[in-house]
Amino acid sequence: MGNSKTTQHFKKKYQELVEKGETWELLKLMGPTGPRAVVEGKEMIVLASNNYLNLANDPRIKKAAAEAIEKYGFGAGSDWSIAGYTDLQEKLHKKIAEFKGTEAGLAFQTGFAVNSGTIPAVTEKGDVILSEELNHGSIIDGVRLSRADRIVYKHCNPSDLENHLRKIEGKYRNIFIVTDGVFSMEGDIAPMKEIQKLADEYGAVTYVDDAHGEGVLGEGRGIGVHFRIEKRIDFQMGTFSKALGSFGGMLAGDKEVIEYVRNTARTWLLSAAYPPAVTAANIKALEIIMKEPERVKRLWSNREYFKKELDSIGFNTGRSQTPIIPVIVGDTKKVKELAQKLFEEGVFVLPIVFPMVPRGTERIRNQVNADHTKEDLNKALNIYEKTGKKLGII
Ligand SMILES: Cc1ncc(COP(=O)(O)O)c(C=O)c1O
Known part of the structure; x- marks a missing residue:
C-alpha cells in the first residue's frame, strides 16, 4: 500500500505541485x-x-427547502430519468424557461454537468465547434468529449471568429459557437451581439455559459436579456450555484432542443436527481431574483x-x-x-x-x-x- 509504485509516483507528482x-x-x-x-x-x-446577490442564506429559500424536506423527504431516490422526477421539478423547469425568456427549461445536477454533457450530446462527427479561448473548464471537457472537430478562437475577438467562420464555410454540417457570457477569471463580457450576428450570417448555432451573468446582467436575467437576444441564442446554460445562492445547473432553449438534450445528455440521464429541497430552493431563488x-x-x-x-x-x-x-x-x-x-x-x-x-x-x-x-x-x-x-x- 503506502510504499507501492503508484503511491510513490503520486507522492512525487504532488510534491512537484507543492514546489511550484x-x-x-x-x-x-x-x-x-x-x-x-x-x-x-x-x-x-x-x-x-x-454569492453575488446574498441569497445563499436567504430565509425564504431556507424555508422553501425545509418545507420540501417535510413533504418529499430528503433523497430523490433515483435519477430524474427513472424514478426521481417530481411535480416540484416540473415546476422548476417552467420557471427556468420564464426566467430565461425561452420556450423550455431543464434543470441539471450541476452547471458542470450541463456543459460536459450537453456539448457532446448535441454535436456529432461532421460538425465543428468554435470554442472561445478562455472558456470554463466544463466547456473544455464537453468539447473534448465531442466527436466534432474543434477550433479555438481568440478571447472576445469577433474578427478572429469571423476569419474561422469564413475559412470553414461549406465544410461542416453544423457549426457551434460556444462561449462563456462573463469570463470567470477576467470579469469581462463576451461581445454576444456581434457573435450572434455572425452566427446568424454563417448559419451557426450559439451556446452561451451564463454562470456569472445570471443575477448580474440584464436586470438579473443574464446575458441574453442584457443584449436583448434571449430568443436568438440556441443554448443558454446557467447555474443555481452562484448569484442564485443555491445548487445545480440549468439549460434553456426551444422545446425540441431541450427535449433532445434531456433524452441524450448522459450527465442528465445517468446521474441522480438532486434532493427535492434543492429543487424548492431553486424555484424560490428564481422567484426572488425576478421580483427584486x-x-x-x-x-x-x-x-x-x-x-x-x-x-x-x-x-x-x-x-x-x-x-x-x-x-x-x-x-x-x-x-x-x-x-x-x-x-x-x-x-x-x-x-x-x-x-x-x-x-x-x-x-x-x-x-x-x-x-x-x-x-x-x-x-x-x-x-x-x-x-x-x-x-x-x-
Ligand atoms: C463559467 C462557469 N461555468 C460553469 C460552472 C460550473 O457550475 P456548477 O458550479 O453549477 O457546476 C462554473 C463554476 O465554477 C463557471 O464558473
Missing part, C-alpha cells in the same frame, strides 16, 4: 456564507464568493465603487466589466503572499494561479456582494492599499 506553489489550501467556513462570514474561526469580509431587481442595482453600485477605488489606489484590475474584479499581480509567490496578508487582516480572498490562469497573470479574484456595506468595502480597500504598498505591488 500550485496546490489549493482548503479554508473552512464555520457558518453561512454572506458579505461577511466566519472563516477558520475569524469574522472576515468575503470577497471570494459567487434592486438587489442587482445594489450589486452594481458596490461593483462600481470597489473597482474605481482599486484602480485609483493603483492596482491592475485588467479588463473587468462586472462584479468580478481581478487584482493582477503576475507572480505566484507574491500573489499568495498578498492573499495571506489580506486574510490575516480580515479580508477573505484567494490567490488564483496556474493552471486556473496563464503563468504571469496570477491574480486575486475579488467578487463583490450586493450587501457589502460601504464600511466593508472601505475596510477592504484600506487593507489592500497598505498591503499592496508593503509588498511593492503598487
Whole structure:
C-alpha cells in the first residue's frame, strides 16, 4: 500500500505541485456564507464568493427547502430519468424557461454537468465547434468529449471568429459557437451581439455559459436579456450555484432542443436527481431574483465603487466589466503572499494561479456582494492599499 509504485509516483507528482506553489489550501467556513462570514474561526469580509446577490442564506429559500424536506423527504431516490422526477421539478423547469425568456427549461445536477454533457450530446462527427479561448473548464471537457472537430478562437475577438467562420464555410454540417457570457477569471463580457450576428450570417448555432451573468446582467436575467437576444441564442446554460445562492445547473432553449438534450445528455440521464429541497430552493431563488431587481442595482453600485477605488489606489484590475474584479499581480509567490496578508487582516480572498490562469497573470479574484456595506468595502480597500504598498505591488 503506502510504499507501492503508484503511491510513490503520486507522492512525487504532488510534491512537484507543492514546489511550484500550485496546490489549493482548503479554508473552512464555520457558518453561512454572506458579505461577511466566519472563516477558520475569524469574522472576515468575503470577497471570494459567487454569492453575488446574498441569497445563499436567504430565509425564504431556507424555508422553501425545509418545507420540501417535510413533504418529499430528503433523497430523490433515483435519477430524474427513472424514478426521481417530481411535480416540484416540473415546476422548476417552467420557471427556468420564464426566467430565461425561452420556450423550455431543464434543470441539471450541476452547471458542470450541463456543459460536459450537453456539448457532446448535441454535436456529432461532421460538425465543428468554435470554442472561445478562455472558456470554463466544463466547456473544455464537453468539447473534448465531442466527436466534432474543434477550433479555438481568440478571447472576445469577433474578427478572429469571423476569419474561422469564413475559412470553414461549406465544410461542416453544423457549426457551434460556444462561449462563456462573463469570463470567470477576467470579469469581462463576451461581445454576444456581434457573435450572434455572425452566427446568424454563417448559419451557426450559439451556446452561451451564463454562470456569472445570471443575477448580474440584464436586470438579473443574464446575458441574453442584457443584449436583448434571449430568443436568438440556441443554448443558454446557467447555474443555481452562484448569484442564485443555491445548487445545480440549468439549460434553456426551444422545446425540441431541450427535449433532445434531456433524452441524450448522459450527465442528465445517468446521474441522480438532486434532493427535492434543492429543487424548492431553486424555484424560490428564481422567484426572488425576478421580483427584486434592486438587489442587482445594489450589486452594481458596490461593483462600481470597489473597482474605481482599486484602480485609483493603483492596482491592475485588467479588463473587468462586472462584479468580478481581478487584482493582477503576475507572480505566484507574491500573489499568495498578498492573499495571506489580506486574510490575516480580515479580508477573505484567494490567490488564483496556474493552471486556473496563464503563468504571469496570477491574480486575486475579488467578487463583490450586493450587501457589502460601504464600511466593508472601505475596510477592504484600506487593507489592500497598505498591503499592496508593503509588498511593492503598487
Ligand atoms: C463559467 C462557469 N461555468 C460553469 C460552472 C460550473 O457550475 P456548477 O458550479 O453549477 O457546476 C462554473 C463554476 O465554477 C463557471 O464558473
